[in-house]
Amino acid sequence: NAGVTQTPKFQVLKTGQSMTLQCAQDMNHNSMYWYRQDPGMGLRLIYYSASEGTTDKGEVPNGYNVSRLNKREFSLRLESAAPSQTSVYFCASNSFLVGVRNQPQHFGDGTRLSIL
Amino acid sequence: AQKVTQAQTEISVVEKEDVTLDCVYETRDTTYYLFWYKQPPSGELVFLIRRNSFDEQNEISGRYSWNFQKSTSSFNFTITASQVVDSAVYFCALSEATGTASKLTFGTGTRLQVTL
Numbered sequence: 001n002a003g004v005t006q007t008p009k010f011q012v013l014k015t016g017q018s019m020t021l022q023c024a025q026d027m028n029h030n031s032m033y034w035y036r037q038d039p040g041m042g043l044r045l046i047y048y049s050a051s052e053g054t055t056d057k058g059e060v061p062n063g064y065n066v067s068r069l070n071k072r073e074f075s076l077r078l079e080s081a082a083p084s085q086t087s088v089y090f091c092a093s094n095s096f097l098v099g100v101r102n103q104p105q106h107f108g109d110g111t112r113l114s115i116l
Numbered sequence: 117a118q119k120v121t122q123a124q125t126e127i128s129v130v131e132k133e134d135v136t137l138d139c140v141y142e143t144r145d146t147t148y149y150l151f152w153y154k155q156p157p158s159g160e161l162v163f164l165i166r167r168n169s170f171d172e173q174n175e176i177s178g179r180y181s182w183n184f185q186k187s188t189s190s191f192n193f194t195i196t197a198s199q200v201v202d203s204a205v206y207f208c209a210l211s212e213a214t215g216t217a218s219k220l221t222f223g224t225g226t227r228l229q230v231t232l
Contacts, residue, residue: 031217033220035222040125042207042222043220044222045219048217048219049217051216056217092161094218096216098214104151104163104166105220106163107153107161110160
């Protein structure tokens with residue numbers, strides 16, 4: 001009963017390095033999301049994917065790219081990491097269809113990313 | 117733009133006290149959803165409740181209760197007879213009901229500390 005699985009759980013990078021955060025869900029959800037959590041700021045949406053093959057920007061997309069590899073997997077890439085991207089990153093998924101259903105989002109356990 | 121305000125940054129109570137966490141939201145949508153999530157010290161996000169904008173009935177689940185008042189744009193959360201295990205950060209969140217996915221706008225969270 002895995003739910004939403006994120007890898008890695010912890011990572012330290014140097015400024016300028018690149019990295020991909022992985023996310024997979026086994027609940028057959030159509031929508032997936034990436035958020036970042038910073039102290040005192042709650043969670044903010046980076047990118048989302050309403051369905052396989054589509055991705056859209058959220059509130060704070062600069063410096064990130066995403067790929068919806070298939071229905072299960074949604075990855076987040078930092079091409080050139082910056083100290084301002086030090087954060088805890090959460091992946092989430094849900095089943096959503098406008099006017100029909102809006103299930104609560106299920107979250108992974110998060111990835112703690114530090115950029116030196 | 118949507119906004120969620122949790123004015124209480126941190127609350128400390130003694131076990132068995134009742135405590136209310138405030139949430140005020142702003143949205144131009146007539147149809148929307150409100151959520152509460154709990155983030156215990158272990159860091160994961162746990163879904164507590166979802167309420168749509170057409171359902172103003174209060175809800176009680178064990179020691180937890182929620183008061184939704186559309187007239188004041190508030191969705192407050194009360195814990196009755198608090199316990200140490202209730203110590204966590206609690207987030208209120210809002211999502212629109214239109215669009216292609218249920219993008220969440222989070223408040224900045226209220227840290228609840230329950231002591232013996």
